[in-house]
Amino acid sequence: MSFVFGVGRVAAAAAIVSCLGFTLVQAATPQITTQVKSRQDKLRDMGGALKAITDDLKKPKVDWDNVIIPNAQTIKDRSAYLLNWFPKGTGPETGVKTYALPAIWQKTADFERIGKAAQAEAIKLDQVANSRNQDALKAQAVALGKACKACHDDFRSKDYEKENEE
Ligand code: HEC
Numbered sequence: 643m644s645f646v647f648g649v650g651r652v653a654a655a656a657a658i659v660s661c662l663g664f665t666l667v668q669a670a671t672p673q674i675t676t677q678v679k680s681r682q683d684k685l686r687d688m689g690g691a692l693k694a695i696t697d698d699l700k701k702p703k704v705d706w707d708n709v710i711i712p713n714a715q716t717i718k719d720r721s722a723y724l725l726n727w728f729p730k731g732t733g734p735e736t737g738v739k740t741y742a743l744p745a746i747w748q749k750t751a752d753f754e755r756i757g758k759a760a761q762a763e764a765i766k767l768d769q770v771a772n773s774r775n776q777d778a779l780k781a782q783a784v785a786l787g788k789a790c791k792a793c794h795d796d797f798r799s800k801d802y803e804k805e806n807e808e
Pocket of ligand 1: 790
């Protein structure tokens with residue numbers, strides 16, 4: 643009797659677990675996938691904007707109105723929200739394709755400090771763009787690139803470089 647009871651309990655527990663697993667996956671995946679995809683899109687926009695600026699800087703005279711100022715604005719605006727794009731539960735443990743490393747949620751203070759430093763560099767880039775000083779712009783684009791890289795070095799998977807060769 644106790645044997646039958648034991649089996650029954652195990653079966654019931656297994657049913658509850660598989661049922662929970664099923665509903666959790668069903669409920670969470672589409673939302674998390676959207677969240678991750680949306681942050682990757684916005685990060686890619688920032689990457690594209692910074693590249694547009696550094697490419698333009700290779701020319702003897704940059705195009706302030708059509709290239710530099712609008713792209714600097716994009717980077718400043720996007721980076722202001724950067725730290726909101728990584729809520730807990732949107733890391734690789736979800737099974738969603740992401741280059742975000744678990745370290746983001748383990749060393750949150752470091753992540754936020756580096757994020758805020760990048761935001762400050764993005765604000766400066768926008769100011770320099772509006773000052774229309776090409777030498778200052780060149781220096782600030784380098785400074786910002788370093789600030790982006792500082793975060794990628796610690797918090798973005800190296801698979802990103804492997805899978806997305808420039
Ligand atoms: C505070 C950390 C942090 C800062 C600062 C940061 N990034 Fe990232 N970035 C990440 C993480 C984490 C990912 C991976 C996101 C993912 O895959 O879910 C990423 C991904 C990217 C991607 C790849 C998007 C894709 O999937 O195609 C680009 C491009 C990018 N970042 C550009 C930039 C640029 C440009 C800057 C600076 C203006 C910057 N990032 C600043 C953390 C950061």
